[in-house]
Amino acid sequence: MKIIENKIKFCIKNLKSYEPVLFKGKYKLDANENSYDLPKLIKRKILKKILNIPVNRYPDPEARSLKKILSKKLKVKKDMIFIGNGSDEIIFYLAQSFLEKDDVVIIPVPTFEMYKIISKINAAQVIEIPLTKDFDIDDKNIIKYAKITKAKFIFIAYPNNPTGNCFSKDKILNIIKNTDAIVIIDEAYFEFSEKTFIKYLKKFKNLVILRTFSKAYSIAALRVGYMIANKEIVKILNKIKLPYNANSISQVFAKEVLLNEKYLKDNIKKIISEKEKLYEKIRKKFFVLKSDSNFLFLKVADIKKAKKIFQKNKISVRIFNSGYAKDFIRITIGKKEENRIILNALNKL
Amino acid sequence: MKIIENKIKFCIKNLKSYEPVLFKGKYKLDANENSYDLPKLIKRKILKKILNIPVNRYPDPEARSLKKILSKKLKVKKDMIFIGNGSDEIIFYLAQSFLEKDDVVIIPVPTFEMYKIISKINAAQVIEIPLTKDFDIDDKNIIKYAKITKAKFIFIAYPNNPTGNCFSKDKILNIIKNTDAIVIIDEAYFEFSEKTFIKYLKKFKNLVILRTFSKAYSIAALRVGYMIANKEIVKILNKIKLPYNANSISQVFAKEVLLNEKYLKDNIKKIISEKEKLYEKIRKKFFVLKSDSNFLFLKVADIKKAKKIFQKNKISVRIFNSGYAKDFIRITIGKKEENRIILNALNKL
Numbered sequence: 001m002k003i004i005e006n007k008i009k010f011c012i013k014n015l016k017s018y019e020p021v022l023f024k025g026k027y028k029l030d031a032n033e034n035s036y037d038l039p040k041l042i043k044r045k046i047l048k049k050i051l052n053i054p055v056n057r058y059p060d061p062e063a064r065s066l067k068k069i070l071s072k073k074l075k076v077k078k079d080m081i082f083i084g085n086g087s088d089e090i091i092f093y094l095a096q097s098f099l100e101k102d103d104v105v106i107i108p109v110p111t112f113e114m115y116k117i118i119s120k121i122n123a124a125q126v127i128e129i130p131l132t133k134d135f136d137i138d139d140k141n142i143i144k145y146a147k148i149t150k151a152k153f154i155f156i157a158y159p160n161n162p163t164g165n166c167f168s169k170d171k172i173l174n175i176i177k178n179t180d181a182i183v184i185i186d187e188a189y190f191e192f193s194e195k196t197f198i199k200y201l202k203k204f205k206n207l208v209i210l211r212t213f214s215k216a217y218s219i220a221a222l223r224v225g226y227m228i229a230n231k232e233i234v235k236i237l238n239k240i241k242l243p244y245n246a247n248s249i250s251q252v253f254a255k256e257v258l259l260n261e262k263y264l265k266d267n268i269k270k271i272i273s274e275k276e277k278l279y280e281k282i283r284k285k286f287f288v289l290k291s292d293s294n295f296l297f298l299k300v301a302d303i304k305k306a307k308k309i310f311q312k313n314k315i316s317v318r319i320f321n322s323g324y325a326k327d328f329i330r331i332t333i334g335k336k337e338e339n340r341i342i343l344n345a346l347n348k349l
Numbered sequence: 350m351k352i353i354e355n356k357i358k359f360c361i362k363n364l365k366s367y368e369p370v371l372f373k374g375k376y377k378l379d380a381n382e383n384s385y386d387l388p389k390l391i392k393r394k395i396l397k398k399i400l401n402i403p404v405n406r407y408p409d410p411e412a413r414s415l416k417k418i419l420s421k422k423l424k425v426k427k428d429m430i431f432i433g434n435g436s437d438e439i440i441f442y443l444a445q446s447f448l449e450k451d452d453v454v455i456i457p458v459p460t461f462e463m464y465k466i467i468s469k470i471n472a473a474q475v476i477e478i479p480l481t482k483d484f485d486i487d488d489k490n491i492i493k494y495a496k497i498t499k500a501k502f503i504f505i506a507y508p509n510n511p512t513g514n515c516f517s518k519d520k521i522l523n524i525i526k527n528t529d530a531i532v533i534i535d536e537a538y539f540e541f542s543e544k545t546f547i548k549y550l551k552k553f554k555n556l557v558i559l560r561t562f563s564k565a566y567s568i569a570a571l572r573v574g575y576m577i578a579n580k581e582i583v584k585i586l587n588k589i590k591l592p593y594n595a596n597s598i599s600q601v602f603a604k605e606v607l608l609n610e611k612y613l614k615d616n617i618k619k620i621i622s623e624k625e626k627l628y629e630k631i632r633k634k635f636f637v638l639k640s641d642s643n644f645l646f647l648k649v650a651d652i653k654k655a656k657k658i659f660q661k662n663k664i665s666v667r668i669f670n671s672g673y674a675k676d677f678i679r680i681t682i683g684k685k686e687e688n689r690i691i692l693n694a695l696n697k698l
Contacts, residue, residue: 003529003555004581007447007501017588028406037403047396054386055570055602057377058563085434085572088591096470098356101450114592121445121589152356180352206352214407221404221597223434232353239366240470242437243463248570249598253404 011101011123018117025316027341029332032161032189032295034218036267036335038257046256050249059248066251069258070226074198079231082238083246083254087188087210087225088114093237094153094184094208094227095122104149108137110162110324112186115155127151130324135163135289139171146179154179157186159193162318162330164291166195176204182233184208191216191268193292198228205230215294216268217257222250275333281343295332300349303327313345360450360472367466374665376690378681381510381538381644383567385616385684387606395605399598408597415600418607419575423547428580431587432595432603436537436559436574437463442586443502443533443557443576444471453498457486459511459673461535464504476500479673484512484638488520495528503528506535508542511667511679513640515544525553531582533557540565540617542641547577554579564643565617566606571599624682630692644681649698652676662694 029035063083071078084090091114099105101123107115109128116126127149129141137156146154154175159166176183185197187209201207208229214220224246227237257264271294279296282288288298300306306329307319318330331342378384386392412432420427433439440463448454450472456464458477465475476498478490486505495503503524508515525532534546536558550556557578563569573595576586606613620643628645631637637647649655655678656668667679680691 004531004579004585007531008585009445009447009449012446012585012589015588018592031407033407034405037405040400043400043404047400050399051389051392051396053570055392056383056386056567058380058382058569059572085596086591086593088593092591096358097361098358100358182353182356218405220407220593221402223408223593223596230353236353236357236361239364240361242435242441243367244435244437244569244572247434247572247596247599249602250596253598 009123011120015117015120018113025310026314027334027338028316029334029338029342030316030318031220032215032293032332033220034216034267034294035271035333035338036218038218039263042256042260042263045260046253049252049256053248053252055248057248059244059246059251061243063246063251066255069255073258074228076198076201076228077231079234080201080228082227082229082234084225084227085245085247085250086214086223087186087212087227088118089245090210090225090227090237091115091118091184093241094182095119095124097236097240098152098182099124104151105153105155106142106146106151106181107155108142108160110320111155111157112161119153124152128324131163135165137167137171137175139174142175143178146181151179151181154181154183155186156183157188158195158197159189159292161188161293162295162297162320162325162328163289164293164295164297164330165289166193166292169195172197173200176200176207180206182206182208184210186210188212188215189293192272192294195292201228201230205232208233213254213257216264218264218267219253219257222253224250224254271333274336274339278333278339278343282346285346295330297328297330299328302349306349309345309348313341315341315345358472360469364466364469367462374659375663376683376687377665378683378687378691379665379667380569381564381642381681382569383565383616383643384620384682384687385567387567388612391605391609391612394609395602398601398605402597402601404597406597408593408595408600410592412595412600415604418604422607423577425547425550425577426580428583429550429577431576431578431583433574433576434594434596435563435572436535436561436576437467438594439559439574439576439586440464440467440533442590444468444473446585446589447501447531448473453500454502454504455491455495455500455530456504457491457509459669460504460506461510468502473501477673480512484514486516486520486524488523491524492527495530500528500530503530503532504535505532506537507544507546508538508641510537510642511644511646511669511674511677512638513642513644513646513679514638515542515641518544521546522549525549525556529555531555531557533559535559537561537564538642541621541643544641550577550579554581557582562603562606565613567613567616568602568606571602573599573603620682623685623688627682627688627692631695634695644679646674646677646679648677651698655698658694658697662690664690664694
């Protein structure tokens, strides 16, 4: 296979890929999806629309009607919105547009692994800055290293994944103000935190916000994410994006969940209330972080034993054997019964 | 906007993007889609399945059940198949996996523009080798330049787009045998040509074949393409692909059109028969190429006048004002009535 091996891009040769699933259980609490499927009412509405879509035609490359609805809802101009096949595709396009070989990307850790993987695929150097002891962002070190290295990107998940908390707003603003880098704030769990940097977009041209339909909006299957940023950045991404990256059916699903949002609010409320209950119970026995998202991050004394118990009980959760989150577990908030099963399993630890 | 402009990747700054649509008419014959929508029968079957899919869950990242069906149909192993969000996404991944800055990509021209655009986004140098006078591939020059430049990729559309013909099989084999480059054969229109290089995959490890569901299979809206190649290449692409690139609903559509292929065959036959008729009529007045695809490529004396007439008649076709296909028009074969309208328009030229 020399003929192939010799040709692989250098930065990819030793890359470790993203492994989305650890093990498969009956109770899927490992991917921070909304535990509730889309209400049948909305689903039927959507399927009726799909029946009348000529699927032999390519999608609207500009996803205009989806952008129109988003623009109205978010009170930002349409030319500040970019639609992706999941927000990870948008991260890919950002990397592709800006990162030259050996450019520096700064990432607080632990965080969502795709920032690092996508940066490395694009031959960038990744500098990881550990969170402070109280799981906040280390603004001073990030600013320092961004200056020294002339970093192109700083990724900030807000709330952070896997820790689940929102970092201090002031520290993030401090980073945005005191760096020349493009600061990419990933608000994938915004609908659970209700905290956003959207109002700072006007003031800071180096700010990029990412959102997704894969979490609160219950349509992870459809792969729709979006970016809100100044129009210069949107223009660049439009230039390099695959012409038909957002498929027609996903565009319909995204539009309809936005237009029928009120039916989703109940599920979001239920998840938040279940989270609070679970948090109170878990904290009696474990170190667990206060969460602004739809998942909890807790430390266990014996991670191997925890893995065994979860596997035995057919529960899929995210288990960190190594790295900055070593000995922690990330549990997606499930339905009532799933959360009870989680507690039972934790009680065996 | 200096803060942003200064950061754009050098190879992207002056890039011209792909403009999928020239102008919008009532008769859409510009994108080589299947002019027939998916039969309602199949659509209803699919929508019934979708109703029972938990759309709150992420897609199967490996698209296993789709690969299983494809594997059986194509008689290739599952680990030789890769699914993409359109075959253009697969081209992107190939470029991303293999192309270092200034690596050379060889492209016969005129051909599908995305090969060049995606190569350039990945900082590669593109060498364009014009077709011979009879619109065949210039194997000798391609082999020569591939050797001199140590080209990484050679793209070959088979049938070629926009010319519509299949290049000589022997010339293509000559290229595959006599070069060290990865030869990417794009068989997007295979279901119309019924000519394929699939049987050569075993012998030539540097061969990659691309296919799509966007043409004959009538689901351009869903964005599903696939690659068949030796498993080493598939492994590399699996390493760098976005984990959930192929969404769940598109996977269902692709599976169902494969399982209900017999209902699609009629439309394909109709298109081929309409094409032959249209060809015979057009050739009386114009230079038009014999086509192995679902479109025709013809030369007009006055391209500006042609553009005006098509616009006036609300017909969207692909018009080439410049470049290697200058003064040519590419017309997708439509339904019977659309083809009559096309002929009327051409008769005014």
